Amino acid sequence: MNPAMHSPGESLLINPAGVRVLVVDDEEFLRFIVREWLEQAGYSVDEACDGNDALRKLEIRGVRYDLLLTDIRMPGMDGITLLGEWAKRCPSTAGVVMSANTELDTAVSALKMGACDYITKPFNGDVLLITLENALRKKDLERQVEDYRLNLEKKVKEQTDVINLMYVRSIDAMVKALEAKDHYTRGHAQRVTIYSVATAREMGVPESDVEDLRRAAVLHDLGKIGVRESVLNKPGKLDKEEFEEVVRHPEISVSILEPIPFFHPLLPAILHHHEQFNGRGYPGGLAGEEIPLASRIMAVADTFDAMTSTRAYRTALPMDVAAEEIRRCSGTQFDPDIAHYFLSCQPRIRIPGDIFLPDAADRETPKYFRS
Ligand SMILES: [Fe+2]
Known part of the structure; x- marks a missing residue:
């Protein structure tokens, strides 16, 4: 589980300390504003100017990001392609897209590609923080479900092994019974x-x-x-x-x-x-x-x-x-x-x-x- 998250059963409020966010947008001013809001809230923030720049940061710096906040329309690699490429490398990162009103269809396709949420431009700091919290919470729940599934599979396998061992022992007893006969x-x-x-x-x-x-x-x-x-x-x-x-x-x-x-x-x-x-x-x-x-x-x-x-x-x-x-x-x-x-x-x-x-x-x- 992400250390920035609370344990299951505790409050679902997200603690931003230690949560790393990568903001990807070709508009420098928007990146600046978003960075200000997020850092004030306690998040650690990096910036990238397009999809290729974002992937470079991931690969060259080797930083593990908890959240990817990306614009859709950008020169070079767009936000939708970036989401797909990012998911191949870091499936545990929560993705959020920023879209203009006219790009709603594209935002929906981003959700289909695994983004946790989208936010419509223009937005204010409060809406942004709530959207990011929801996305992080959703990703954390997905992770808990996956952990539970893996744990369940492990337990089923352990039980199956025990049952198979019991079969083997009973059959072994039958072989011995045959040899006695x-x-x-x-x-x-x-x-x-x-x-x-x-x-x-x-x-x-x-x-x-x-x-x-x-x-x-x-x-x-x-x-x-x-x-x-x-x-x-x-x-x-x-x-x-x-x-x-x-x-x-x-x-x-x-x-x-x-x-x-x-x-x-x-x-x-x-x-x-x-x-x-x-x-x-x-x-x-x-x-x-x-x-x-x-x-x-x-x-x-x-x-x-x-x-x-x-x-x-x-x-x-x-x-x-x-x-x-x-x-x-x-x-x-x-x-x-x-x-x-x-x-x-x-x-x-x-x-x-x-x-x-x-x-x-x-x-x-x-x-x-x-x-
Ligand atoms: Fe035989």
Whole structure:
């Protein structure tokens, strides 16, 4: 807020001390009279003889003016053009135009261009002071409204962040509930996230997309919460009905997350993480680049982690055997470029100590896989 103004709730009277006014008019006598009146009232006053002179004062001297009082008709740059140019440089300055009776239309267009008020020549000192006070008060109220709007936006954003954090925490709890239900997948979501992020970085994917990928990977199997425990942990081969239940999990994930706008950007990646590059996956049977990039990355990471983890129906494959399987299926099940990038960074991937190692790594040389 301008220091010369009173705080909201106090008297609206303007205190002219410290308020800087630039008077722009080609008539030297008028500038002199106006200056006298304003300085007697306590304002600080500068003068300019036309629009160009006014802009020079602003740019060369770098003085911050609270009020611009300008004539309309002047040689060189006129008052209307000056108002437009000034607003681009100093939108917080209150503008007031001085016009002759015959220029009322022009005064109205000045108001449309953002001037706070106009005063008709000839005028006396009292009318001038009231007009300037009104203009300053109006500008100050505009500033208060703008501050309030910005503050409100900030508060809304803070509240939205809190709500989104609550969503993330509840979903995190659901992921943990899923891992408790299907104990063969403990640490799976976090490892798929680590593999996916490492692959994306190896590919040079922009960091903002990597962040979305990270969030999608954590949630990719959330829908398994809707699959019966007896099916998830079945030691033998799934029958047709059980298989159909399992393949619905990407769609269940989406139906859980869809009501929350915060998760919308992640839904395509989650929905299509079981698509195959050759079009033989589910649920859409998409092929090649029809499959979202994040889904193609997660498909490799997900399969590698599944192969290197013990499941109800088989023990974990050794890491090098699983890597060879990714290579073998490159170009059919997997995007060959992504398989290549995954295989090139996989030996360097380390799992933080708070995340379960895949069973294969547990059996091999666990230290080698820890960060
Ligand atoms: Fe899945």
